Each structure stands twice: as structure tokens, then as C-alpha cells.
Amino acid sequence: MKPDPSKSCKQPAISQPAQKGFSLVELIIAISILVTLTGSIAPMITRYIEGARAAVCYSNRDAMRSEILYAYAAGEYASLEEACKEIPAKPTYAGKVCPAGGKITCTVKTDGSYASLTIACDHAGHEPLSRSVEP
Numbered sequence: 001m002k003p004d005p006s007k008s009c010k011q012p013a014i015s016q017p018a019q020k021g022f023s024l025v026e027l028i029i030a031i032s033i034l035v036t037l038t039g040s041i042a043p044m045i046t047r048y049i050e051g052a053r054a055a056v057c058y059s060n061r062d063a064m065r066s067e068i069l070y071a072y073a074a075g076e077y078a079s080l081e082e083a084c085k086e087i088p089a090k091p092t093y094a095g096k097v098c099p100a101g102g103k104i105t106c107t108v109k110t111d112g113s114y115a116s117l118t119i120a121c122d123h124a125g126h127e128p129l130s131r132s133v134e135p
């Protein structure tokens with residue numbers, strides 16, 4: 001008797017379970033893409049952070065300059081030089097002006113009828129803040 005092909009005892013193929021996780025090649029490709037992206041983005045992020053620090057430093061020095069000029073105009077200090085020396089040493093400002101850790105210096109240069117108030121930070125890239133004042 002010939003076997004009936006439609007009634008074969010061949011079992012249906014057992015389906016493979018779905019592949020879980022990633023293969024080694026896929027992981028290597030994904031990691032290399034991440035390393036490339038990180039390498040190209042990191043300098044840009046560093047520049048943004050440094051720019052933000054410079055802006056905060058400038059803004060804090062501008063607030064300090066306003067306070068110096070206001071205190072001098074209000075007569076709280078005998079001279080602009082004294083205000084320039086005392087106010088940056090206040091606990092409000094001491095060590096808190098530059099988020100990058102730059103050292104703040106306040107100088108007054110008198111030239112005839114005008115004085116130039118300059119508040120500088122020694123951190124690289126932090127521009128000095130200068131203003132002419134009538135003493």
C-alpha cells in the first residue's frame with residue numbers, strides 16, 4: 001500500500017521563538033553611532049555651557065556695577081573707589097559672581113571730569129565691563 005501524501009505524519013515545522021535582544025553586530029553598530037554622535041556634540045555642548053557661564057558672569061558684574069553706582073550716588077560711600085573696593089567684598093558677591101570661578105577686580109580710573117569704572121573677570125573669554133561715570 002502506498003502512503004497517502006496528504007496524510008503524512010510529518011509534523012508541522014515548529015516556529016522559532018522570536019529573536020530577543022540584539023546581535024553582537026547590531027550592538028557594535030549602535031555603540032559606534034553613539035560614540036560618533038557624542039564626539040561631535042560634546043564640543044558644541046561645552047561651548048554652550050561656557051557661553052552661559054560668561055553671560056551669567058557678565059550679568060552678575062552688571063548688577064554689581066549698578067549697586068556700586070547707586071551706592072555712590074546715594075552717598076553711602078565717600079568715593080567711587082571706596083564703593084568699588086567694598087561692594088565686591090560683600091557676602092552677596094564674594095566668590096559668587098563668576099560661575100567659572102574667575103577672580104573679579106573692580107578698578108576706577110579718574111581722568112579729569114570723568115571716571116571709568118571697570119569690573120573685570122580674569123577667566124578667559126569673560127569680557128570686562130566698563131562704564132564712564134561723572135565722579
Ligand SMILES: [Zn+2]
Nearest residue numbers: 057098102121
Ligand atoms: Zn567670569
